[in-house]
Structure formats: structure tokens, C-alpha cells
Amino acid sequence: MRKFELKDKAMVTDEELIWTCQYCGVHNTVWVDLTVDGKQDFIEECRICCRPNRIIIKVDKQDENIFIESRLTDE
Numbered sequence: 001m002r003k004f005e006l007k008d009k010a011m012v013t014d015e016e017l018i019w020t021c022q023y024c025g026v027h028n029t030v031w032v033d034l035t036v037d038g039k040q041d042f043i044e045e046c047r048i049c050c051r052p053n054r055i056i057i058k059v060d061k062q063d064e065n066i067f068i069e070s071r072l073t074d075e
């Protein structure tokens with residue numbers, strides 16, 4: 001799990017985050033809408049192996065942290 005810090009919580013509405021494909025290990029990027037409160041949970045396909053990874057993002061506005069996690073979709 002990676003930890004990101006918001007540079008300016010008043011200005012930043014989206015952020016490009018990096019996640020690791022759980023199947024082939026390559027790094028992918030995804031734009032995250034930071035105006036959405038709490039947890040985001042969606043499926044992204046790897047740009048290399050095209051397999052779907054489950055992406056879980058948590059935005060903590062109080063602590064100004066963003067957490068991103070990738071998981072296997074078939075576990």
C-alpha cells in the first residue's frame with residue numbers, strides 16, 4: 001500500500017496515482033477524483049496484460065492522505 005500526500009487540498013481535485021498489476025507486476029497509473037469522499041472501489045485493466053485488477057482508494061481529507069491498493073479480482 002502506498003501513501004500519498006495532498007499538496008494543496010483546496011486546489012487538488014484529482015491526482016494521478018500508481019498501482020501495481022497483481023498479475024504481471026507492471027506499474028499502471030490511474031486518475032483519481034479526490035472530490036469523492038471516503039472509499040473508491042473499481043476495476044482497472046492492466047495496460048500490459050489486460051487483466052482486471054481491483055483498485056481500492058481511500059481519501060482521508062482530515063489527514064490529507066490518499067491510499068491506493070490493487071488486488072486480484074479472482075481471489
Ligand SMILES: [Zn+2]
Pocket residue numbers: 021022023024025026046047048049050051
Ligand atoms: Zn498486468
